[in-house]
Amino acid sequence: MGLRIAPGLLTTLATGRTVIVVSGTNGKTTTTAMTAVGWGGPVVSNATGANMPPGHAAALVASNSPRVVLEVDEAWLAAVVDATRPRVCVLLNLSRDQLDRANEVRHLAERWRTMLGDVANADLVVVANANDPLVVYAAEVSRHVRWCDVPVTWLADAVSCPKCTSALEHGEGLWRCRCGFARPRAMATTLDEELVVGDHRIELTLALPGQFNRANAAMALCALAIVGVDLDAAASRIGEITSVAGRFAERQWGGHCLQLLLAKNPAGFAAMLETVTADERDVWVAINARVADGRDPSWLYDVPFEMLRGHRVYCFGDRRLDVATRLDYAKVEYVIVDDDAAVPTSANLVPVLANYTAFSDWLACSS
Template identity: 45%
Template sequence: MTVGQQPCKGLTVRGRAALALGSAAAWASRKAGRGEGSVIGGRITKRVAPSILAQLAAGKRTVLVTGTNGKSTTTRMIVSAFAGLGEVATNSQGSNMDAGLVSALACGRKAPYAVLEVDELHFAAVAKAVRPAVVVLLNLSRDQLDRVGEIGNVERSLRSGLAELPETVVVANCDDVLVTSVAYDSPHVVWVAAGGSWQGDSVSCPRTGTRIGRVGERWSSATGDFVKPDPQWLLGEDELRGPGGFRAPMRLGLPGAVNRGNAAEAVAAAVALGADPASALAAIEEVREVGGRYGVHDVAGRAVRKLLAKNPAGWQESLNMVEAGSVVISVNGRVADGGDLSWLWDVPFEQLRGKRVVVSGERAADLSVRLDYAGVAHELCRNPFDALAALPAGRVDLLANYTAFMDLKRCYEKWAAEAEGRELAHA
């Protein structure tokens, strides 16, 4: 519980006690140096009061953001778009399962709005508890097979969850076949042509099993009864177009076509809750960094831009953003990453031919074998900071999967603090 914050009026006595215990656990975690404490605090709170999510969400206008890739970025964009509407509760640290959601709502109990990214497998239960005003569906593709399973199961789970939300506005990417299937039967859908270059998981119709045919930007099942809907929002060459003749240039501070699609859905979600589209887009354009991603930082004379990728679709989009001549790739295989790294063989690493590449991380050897087959000359250096030192000074793009990225973030923060200390000592 944040000091000075009044309990939510919808809280039961048990709910208030649960929040107090969760707050104490989070404080103890921080004091022990075990992290921010949001996860352990949320777990204890929910264990004591299983209905706490519904209690905390009562009275809020909530947006849930889900999909395989882009949840954190799109959530950050929507929060920015809401700047003129009021205070927003959000899980800015990316903890997108029950415990993280409880902590986010507990920290923003006075906020009239909540914007929460939600893990795909937890979506149905979370949506049933918080009754969102808006759901944003980004994309669906193969992810950690040893945790998530086949993508068809995820599609069916999300579709089932939406079936319980007849009053919710669904903002959905109609360029994604699986997302379209999830939202197809919902009574209040805002279709956004948000793009997406990955099509490896949508060669067949998720409803009939027949082949998906594509002609230009259109697609349909072989039976013709499942077709791409007409979008209300779509991206032009350099602009966003929307309902009522809305047109505005899009000049994002974040790179890549995928973030243009994320921004289009973020604007559509904000407008669904009453935001002005031009103001929402202008606020989104000011976003430059999300949880350490995309920002450029000086590391020992190298301008390093960090990109996060977790699955074949995400890696393809990140590779499309690579601009530097020097690249470091860091891959781990811990629980949060998924121990099955067979997805490495679906990533088009061939795009890196001709660049100076260094591979690192706990699974650097697996990655090295994949790059050998891709014909990408590279060096192997398991420590990513040592890998950076092996490259010439200048611009470097650093790509990492989840735990490798978090390791890098912590290493950079420690390195930056030590560098600042040395400068102060010599001042």
């Protein structure tokens, strides 16, 4: 966490500016970047991913632009909303992540709900994922919510009702509980090449891969609609983004051509695995369990690595033996890489799925 900042400093720095905050387990950095790029013009943002108050203060000090987009760590959201009085709060999704920090996911949903129920700025608009029951549980108490119907790939943390713990019934893109808690009606929906916001259809074609990025883009655009941005122009700007803080970037390293994919928890990993295509024979997986990653790699058993059958997976990182063991039990071909130089080069772009510090290592050593 580093430095402690004076109470009131963030409030002082944010006063008089239009602030959008973005939080959720996965897609924060990408959605923050999409919101900033889609807004256009000079926008202040904590683009480095420093998503706790010192990072927010540093970003706000660095520029006096009236447009602010802040990525916020899930556990810090209440404090940051209280301090910065945002116009819009984007809630992407909630799932298990770094559980050794004891931020159990239902507790986070509960804290968000308490925060949104007591929020001081009455005109705050929440842009929330209607397909994620934990997000709906948190956001339903807000006075102004824009529900978004966007693709979700991970619902293992929302099998039982956040309200009464009965089993949720899922089907046809809807979910409901016998206690009455159910998926709300969405005002925005993603379609194949379009996003529908109210009665406005916007062409949405992304350079970035994956259904999860369409979800991120849709939620960024819903947030921008609230601050009065022209959505067609914003969607076109967002569509041109090819990488965000190294994510999805094509990099060169030791004669290999790599695409770096950040995947730091089961939901994120499941989403990234969906982008790996059958013709990509070789896949690299790099896993560490340092403090920033969470010290416990048990979550590897929640990742559907079975999807990689038919590929040859090279295991990198401090915890490559944990990965190899997981793949062995999943009946996926694996190679433990003890010597980086011994990995044969592939003619194709090789996807590298890496968790937080492993991703940073690969970004730093490649060009």
